[in-house]
Amino acid sequence: MSKKSGEVILSFDNISLSFGGVKALTSIGFDVREHEIRAIIGPNGAGKSSMLNVINGVYHPQQGEIVFRGQKRRGMNTYESAKSGIARTFQNIALFKGMSVLDNIMTGRNLKMRSNFLLDAIYWGPAQREEIAHRKAVEEIIDFLEIQHIRKTPVGRLPYGLQKRVELGRALAAEPSILLLDEPMAGMNVEEKQDMCRFILDVNDQLGTTIVLIEHDMGVVMDISDRVVVLDYGKKIADGTPDEVRSNQNVIDAYLGVAH
């Protein structure tokens, strides 16, 4: 893996988040560099998804500071973070189940569309032209993800692996600068995982998209990520290149279940 040394675009300092008595995150600090693939790993319940939710503003940490593109903020806001170029997928697929694959991916372009409500209501001139232009961009994504054959299918009817792919498509449609992926390969067979890896690497390579990825499959993580941060019980226990992390004693202990 090539080591990418872009600028730091996102950094966290001393982030703590708790739900009632449960401490999901305790004083977490790390950063994300432009164009890299940054993995977050850790055992179940370690706080990985919580961290991702903090990044796009679903959760608001009680403590800590986020610096995003040089701007300090206390927390993020979901709508704002989407507007500033952060797109994501969810651990428990959050697609619009009743809508077709095409429509789902179209929603990803929501922020790219400018036409206003009234023009929209009569589906007139500019609104219609815009719709067609966006449709084209979406078709490209569909080709890229090799899901042409299911374009019109309601996503609720698709098998799990394909749904994950559609969700990636919806996130890509926003042309994000940062892509957050929560276990994009969970529940997939080997072949599907390989496809997904290829898509992620291609996006990173060709579009330069920064990717923050949560994944349980160690082989995959070590293969595709540039840097890895390891969480355990809401605390950061390691941070570094795959090789560094692999040989870290804390990480080995956490994964082997040594008593805390």
Next chain:
Amino acid sequence: MQFFIEVLIAGLLSGVMYSLVALGYVLIYKASGVFNFAQGAMVFFAALTAVGLHDLGLSLWVAVPLTMVAMIVLGLVTEKFVLRPLVAQPEITLFMATIGLTFFVEGLAQAIWGASVRGLELGIADVPLEWLMEVSGMAISQFDLIAAGIAAALVAGLALFFSRTKVGRALRAVADDHQAALSVGIPLQHIWGVVWAVAGFVALVSGLLWGARNGVQFALTFVALKALPVLILGGFTSVPGAIVGGLIIGASEKLAEVFLPPLLQQLFDTQMNLGGIEGWFPYVLALLFLLVRPEGLFGEKIIRRI
């Protein structure tokens, strides 16, 4: 046979108007998961305001757009001050809030315009179509036909709007998954505002059509309640369901009203007056339907994974 068809058509025509009322409920339910009990009150409010303004001497061309503005404002205000503060509360809380809203809106309408029954003249006479009468001998009301036409055009227009446009897509997205909708940058509150405004508009058209037909009075809120069996038949989340459900309810209640009494009188050998079947038949039909297919004809199938 000809009489049967006549009754059937009359039923279908009023059915289209039920569909329209039901659509108001479906919109809000789809987008925010709230069963808006106040939709009937909104219909009443809209009709009364339009007639009230008209009676003050404004022409309908002025009174109706003004009412439209009032309805949109009412919708937006409701969204902002009643539902937004209650976001993420249990469904039953939201439902209770809309019941409260019902009394408020009904009260407000009557406080402003008084409680007396008013007539509304849209300029469409409620007479049988002459040419049809001559050709086939069937009496089909011109008013019913035109009203159904307006309702159908509105329903079709809304259906297109929701399937083809950005706002429509965003609305369906919000309906499916709030969190995911936010993550792609759909502004929830903006969409809810749009939905309430559209529901207000639907209430206005329903109110005008039903008001012109039955008089503008408190009983309009009961017409709106007929949307309930329509929704049970069609499913609370389905626009096509609201359309088909409305047609079934409209047709079946008229047919039952006309053909059931003689049948029952014969069956039980009585001379009892069995009128008024129209009033309860849709509810019984809905109840039976609930036992067989609780998710409705077009509603999403209720699947629970255990």
